[in-house]
Amino acid sequence: MNSESLDGRLLFAIPKKGRLHEKCLSLLAGADIQFRRHHRLDVCVSLNHNIALVFLPASDIPSFVGKGNVDLGITGHDVILEANMQDFVVEEQRLGFGKCSLQVQVPEAGPIKSVDDLAGKRVVTSFEVLAKGYFDKIDARLGLQGEAKTKIEYVGGSVEAACALGLADGIESGDTMRAAGLHAISTVLDTEAVLIRSATIKHPELTTLINLVSRRIAGVIAASKYVVCQYNIARDKLPAAFQITPGRRAPTVSSLEEEGWVAVSSMVEKKMIAKVMDNLVEVGAEDILVFNLDNCRV
Known part of the structure; x- marks a missing residue:
């Protein structure tokens, strides 16, 4: 595999692991995009279409598509917003899987009962951009400025432990945290997997193939519903x-x-x-x- 073998091919980014990966493989099979991925290689060419599949972390896909490095991609709607790439990609269609809710959660036995109670305190999250945008609006509505504003802190994992350890007053998470003694007080975003393309057409000669892939995927999704x-x-x-x-x-x-x-x-x-x-x-x-x-x- 070399760069010359990818020339003229539609580059299609697929999550390389995680909860979206297996669903995407089923989607590709339903769309009759055949390929053989060699062990540990993250790029492979389709056996029956002028397509190369690029396996990337889901969080990287919005940037690769938005900047025109790849032509199509599948990732989460929340990931697009977190990467601030919503103005650079077009959501071709929502895919009906990978659904979850990004929620604000606090200790069930604690004094905080609403997001207004949480405003001005500490919130830890793996979705720093989304959390800041959400609480900036609440802070503005409540007139909180400067040091009085809600403190958003990034945590890459185990956000449910932050409240128990006294590191935060609340968390923003896409997972159910009932086992950690937490409960949701607000939903920031409902999200799911989406098929995206670049908002700027970089390879107009591939438009017909992009439309073909999009129609096939729409057919697979409709057949499942x-x-x-x-x-x-x-x-x-x-x-x-x-x-x-x-x-x-x-x-x-x-x-x-x-x-x-x-x-x-x-x-x-x-x-x-x-x-x-x-x-x-x-x-x-x-x-x-x-x-x-x-x-x-x-």
Whole structure:
């Protein structure tokens, strides 16, 4: 592998480890981006596309994409904001995995009950930029200035220990800290994995391939969220059925051999399918079938 072998290829940054890594590998497989990564190498070329995969720490990906060093990337929405790269990248789509909440948490038995109580005190966090932006607004609203402002201190790990050791009055964390005797008093940000590209087009010749990859990934994500629901129903009951299964755009309706009856096919959110089936029975639908989607284009 050398730099010449990457010339003209779309560079796609993937988290090299952590909670996003395995999900990204499944996403690449669903999008039919085939590759063989040699042991310990962080760059490999696709076997069936003009793409090179670059495996990077998730925290580095927003900067690499924003500065145009790579063309596409997958990382967390919170990581983009923490890196101050939101003006330099475009979020192509949210991916539905890697979801978590960045929360302000304090000792359950302590006197602090709200973020206003915490303002002006010490907060430790691994998300220094986000925490400062959040508490700067609270400080401004409460009129806290200078030494009276909230003190934000960076801790790379084990933030839950800071309160117990007396190092901080509160923490900002994306993890559940109930076992450490903490509870959330505010949510700073809800986040998940996102597909991003540079806000400035550096390689216009790769736009078609970027769009292809983005569509394929959108199809994989949609297939994971939806099922196809098919059922038979009397034509005069279609309006009620359409209220239950409106589909992404509209249901597909086909006439049956039996006069006055139709077959309906519609995409339904997987998490809602049990309730949808119950409601269809109530309006007169019969022969209700559900099919999982392996892939799709939406």
